[in-house]
Amino acid sequence: MSRARRKQAASAGAPGRVRKALATHWYAWTMVAPVVLVIGVIIGYPLVRGLYLSLTDANEANVERNIGMNHIPATYKFTGLDNYTAILGDGVFWGRLGWTVVWTVACVGLTFAIGLTLANLLNRKLRGRTFYRLALILPWAIPAFVSVFTWRLLYNEKNGLLNKLLAGGGIDAVPWLNDPTWAKLSVITVNVWLGVPFMLVALLGGLQSIPGELYEAAEMDGANAWQRFRNITLPGLRGVSSTVILLSTIWTFNMFPVIYLLTRGGPGDATEILVTYAYRLSFVDSPRDFAGSAAWGVLILLLLSMIAVVYRRSLRKQGEVW
């Protein structure tokens, strides 16, 4: 077939190809349609709209709304990158970003270290193993907001159990949630407490998939416990650890309930992370600053994508496939 005729045939076949594609793939497309639709409407539209709002000066006073019978049209204007320059030129953003990074690194680091230690302790013959395992994952079974309220009960400055115990030891009451530094330590403690069970279980699964012969061989070669840990356990866990670290980094970065319910970002805005601050702009403070909140949201999304990309690249360098 000459090139010209092939081209002709292809163009004549275009509608036919669509029909053929429909005929072969319509089952698949029907099956995924609901998800595509829901994601498109509920995530795609708000995302585009959020991007647009972040380029305007929309707030409570100038968006489209109904008051009684009267419909008031929107009066906000397109302002280009003004919100972004304002946010990036202001110390508030950098302050919140700094604390969010400290919060994320501290939480993920501690959770991982504690999870790894406990998983190693549990991964051996041991009396009462099932009991310990069940006890240690209990915090995971309870909805986070319930746990957070429980911690508020314990942290209560005047009457909370923690301070009463300290008083019993002759130590002055600690302003757990009312002093900036203590509040930061307190929210980290609660988040670590909430996060350890997941780490523990995931890492325990990873440990159990490392063949025991490796340890036996290493022992025969005279490797001590630390060397076995460094050269067998850690490499063996790399797959699981990289997944759980990335997941928990994203979760912690966006951890709304712990901060919001424990301290509302306070005292002042000492414990406010980026996500809770963006929420505060549009749902707590008055007048509600929709444009600013959207711009914060877009910045958060950019930061998270950067984390994911950098993290993946560093994993690739270590020879990790995904």
Place this chain on the structure above:
Amino acid sequence: MAKPSRHKRGPLASVGLHATLLVAAVIAVFPPLWLLVTSFKPKNDAFTTGLVSNFTFANYRHVVADTQFLTWFGNSVLVVGVTTVLGVFVAATTGYAVSRFRFPGMRPLMWLLLITQMFPVAVLIVPLYNLMASLGLLNQPAGLVITYLTIAVPFCAWMMKGFFDTIPVEIDEAGRVDGLNPFGTFWRLVLPLARPGLAVTGFYTFVTAWAEVAYASAFMTGEENLTLAGGLQTFVNQYLNDWGSMTAAAVIIAVPAALVFAFAQRHLVAGLTAGTTKG
């Protein structure tokens, strides 16, 4: 000193091991336990350090009879129930399509599912709030259900794909030979085999929706429209410190979640890690 081998531990190592685990276990169990204990104390004893001296159900009675708690509970059950049923179904069909068919648009779809898991509440919540407002879905359970679907379904679809991948394709082929179309094969042959996977995605959706706070606080206002996450906040806020009601309500909220979790926990992690590393 001889190195303690993996099988024979020295007594000192044994004590250290058990001591560490015991301390960790106590820290893990104590807060929920204290919640339970406090809920049985009379209102004014909420902050006593002792165990229960005057055991009472008064807090529970008060919460159930005198507050809107049952309404909130009903709202939550409605929202979470519908979300779970719809979510599992939709995640299953998607997971099946992605597992079995090679179709144009499949790779972008998988990416979409992965990326939506990263979305912070903060980006979407304002536009979503406005969208819900313009559709008249604020304060409506339907609005929350749709929102929760977008949180749960992408992740569940990944998990379901993992489960379907473990079911041999020969079963589908046999169904085809017997004259079933792909929907029939899916519905009659594959879905029953994927029951454990359905259970896990169901549990996951339930637990996620039951514990969601941000959207629930933003979209549902007015006492009678709140879900449990919002309702619990009304007991302890800047104006009110009703710790007795809070603890009793919290216990009632935690129990169903803990029961569901107890059934699912073993599979949750397998699904969780499979969903994120495969593909």
